Amino acid sequence: MDTELRHIAVVGDCPMMRHGLCHLIDSVEDLSLVASCASISDxxxxTTPAEIVILDLRLPMRELAGIVSGRLGSDRCAVVVISDPVQIDIASIVRAGVRGCLSRRADESETVAALRVIGSGGTFVSPDLTSYLLVDAGLLTDRERQVLxxxxxxxxxxxxxxxxxxxxxxxxxxxxxxxNKTGCRRRADLTRFALQQGLTYRSTVP
Incomplete structure (x- = not known):
């Protein structure tokens, strides 16, 4: 396991959710909480040495995308958006620079795993959100798509x-x-994800 310390800020407008995330981060050795705010304006x-920002804001996806690409637009800052499955326009926030989408149903182990993957430069999407993820949002490379x-x-x-x-x-x-990107661990789950996204072999690989 990569044990490099990850500095994390939590911005959430639900006090219970925000406090729960902060408590979780504080309990994990390789994660460090550096800020906790109730709104993005705070x-x-x-002035905050955060490599990862967790956003849990009840805003339309378009507004979240604007926050990511505008206020949080920084190469050093990976962003995790905690999203409900009903918010299906994940493509807009992925294009804005979001590196991860966590479902509100994610448990502690999934949340920690996501933060570690994102902190190591990867991307993560909760399994119950993958069916809402548009492949053409740029989350998959051409080669990854071919393999899938x-x-x-x-x-x-x-x-x-x-x-x-x-x-x-x-x-x-x-x-x-x-x-790591789809959250699908088993081969059967990867196959199901591909079919949900309408991906079929097109005989165009070199």
């Missing part, structure tokens, strides 16, 4: 490697990133 990114399509087609890792002209280890790396 949060000053210029071939998984959905039922190809084995060795066959995927041959079709793509890469090593089997490279395929495993792509699958690891797909699992």
């Amino acid at each position: 949060f000053d990114i210029s 399509e071939l998984v959905a087609k039922g190809e084995r890792d060795r066959d995927i490697a041959l079709l793509l002209g890469v090593s089997e280890n490279t395929v495993h790396s792509h699958l690891d990133r797909l699992r």
